[in-house]
Amino acid sequence: MNAPTDMARPCADLTATQTSNRAMALPPAARSRVARGLTAAAATGHILHLQCCDRCGALQYPPREACGQCLADTLRWQPQPGGGQLLAQSTLRHSNDAYFAQHLPWRIGTIKLDAGPTVIAFLSESVTPDAARVTVSLRLDRAGEAVLVCQPEQEASMAADSKLQQQMSCDPRGRVVLVTDGATVHGQALVDALLAAGARKVWVGHARAVRLRQTPDRLATRPEVQVVPLDLGDLSSVAALGPMLGNELDIVVNNAQVNRARRAEVSIVDDAAAEMAVNYLGLLQLWTTLGPVLRARGAGNQGPLAAWVNVLSVYALQHFATLGTYSASAAAALSLSQGMRAQALGSGVRVVHVLPGPLDDEAHANVAGPKLGPAALASAIVVALRQGVEDVFPGDIAKEWRDRLHSNPKALERELAHESP
Numbered sequence: 001m002n003a004p005t006d007m008a009r010p011c012a013d014l015t016a017t018q019t020s021n022r023a024m025a026l027p028p029a030a031r032s033r034v035a036r037g038l039t040a041a042a043a044t045g046h047i048l049h050l051q052c053c054d055r056c057g058a059l060q061y062p063p064r065e066a067c068g069q070c071l072a073d074t075l076r077w078q079p080q081p082g083g084g085q086l087l088a089q090s091t092l093r094h095s096n097d098a099y100f101a102q103h104l105p106w107r108i109g110t111i112k113l114d115a116g117p118t119v120i121a122f123l124s125e126s127v128t129p130d131a132a133r134v135t136v137s138l139r140l141d142r143a144g145e146a147v148l149v150c151q152p153e154q155e156a157s158m159a160a161d162s163k164l165q166q167q168m169s170c171d172p173r174g175r176v177v178l179v180t181d182g183a184t185v186h187g188q189a190l191v192d193a194l195l196a197a198g199a200r201k202v203w204v205g206h207a208r209a210v211r212l213r214q215t216p217d218r219l220a221t222r223p224e225v226q227v228v229p230l231d232l233g234d235l236s237s238v239a240a241l242g243p244m245l246g247n248e249l250d251i252v253v254n255n256a257q258v259n260r261a262r263r264a265e266v267s268i269v270d271d272a273a274a275e276m277a278v279n280y281l282g283l284l285q286l287w288t289t290l291g292p293v294l295r296a297r298g299a300g301n302q303g304p305l306a307a308w309v310n311v312l313s314v315y316a317l318q319h320f321a322t323l324g325t326y327s328a329s330a331a332a333a334l335s336l337s338q339g340m341r342a343q344a345l346g347s348g349v350r351v352v353h354v355l356p357g358p359l360d361d362e363a364h365a366n367v368a369g370p371k372l373g374p375a376a377l378a379s380a381i382v383v384a385l386r387q388g389v390e391d392v393f394p395g396d397i398a399k400e401w402r403d404r405l406h407s408n409p410k411a412l413e414r415e416l417a418h419e420s421p
């Protein structure tokens, strides 16, 4: 194999940090290609999925290439309720695996699912020794792979201080967060939601931070909030951020975006350049500046995961002509974010993609359909951090696009082409 080129390493200066982070003990991440169907389901939510045979209808676990009943290879992933009977439970008090050895004891149980198969799952602390009815769900572990977790049937969510929740979530409670753009109503709602979720400190980027100090802003007067000068269109302001924030940073939420929505008074190429400057190059500079800080933080942390949230757009997945140049910049940002996620694997940092449909703001004034308000977007981000999921589609339009792109992407592409202005 040829030696890697700089093209293969978009953030080449991060190599040293990657090397040190590999020493961090993580759960085993090896999975077969077919088993990554569970990882895909865990990345978007907690709902248990099982393989279902198209020919005989059998549900099976663990994942296999063919049906265990009739050997057909036409298997589809189906969501399942997750209810079941706890048959047996045990506590691991010794392990040769470095990660599990660090976190002993681990409780595991055997559950006969109502759907049919029997599975082995991690037990939350709230599962009592005499428990019978339980619910099995999917979670991403610290290595970013799917594991089965078992809770009491009546428990809606795991307690924030439970060991499993600590290992698999990015809960903002008690943590230091950076929100890159506090100038918009969406950014301000996000800061409010993070503080309500218990964030200890929120750095808030603002392109006019100096002026804000002279004209007190609602955010700037809150004791937990520190406004910092930050404009993702000005790469030098992004580069200056590292020394300002120091090493005490647990979560980055990049919500800074430019969406020119094809404004008529400037040329379309100018619009595209302004959008790419912030949405793609600004994010790249931000990752180059803060990525090593966050990954070092995540690698040394045994509590909740560090997190990097990129607020993108569902238009990153399919070109939308009304917001044509913005769609292209969103696609570039999504591609970059996928690279960030790959680099972050193994460092205790979860990279979360938030892909909303049209927001309730000026840039989406000419877009039809239900718009996503500031509080709804902020709430979706906080919930995603608590759940430790990777991919979030807030709002009805985003969910519809997700489902249509999954079932028939060409149909959506053609429909939007016919609707284009």
Ligand SMILES: [Zn+2]
Residues within 6 Å of the ligand: 053, 054, 055, 056, 057, 058, 067, 068, 069, 070, 071, 072
């Ligand atoms: Zn079958």
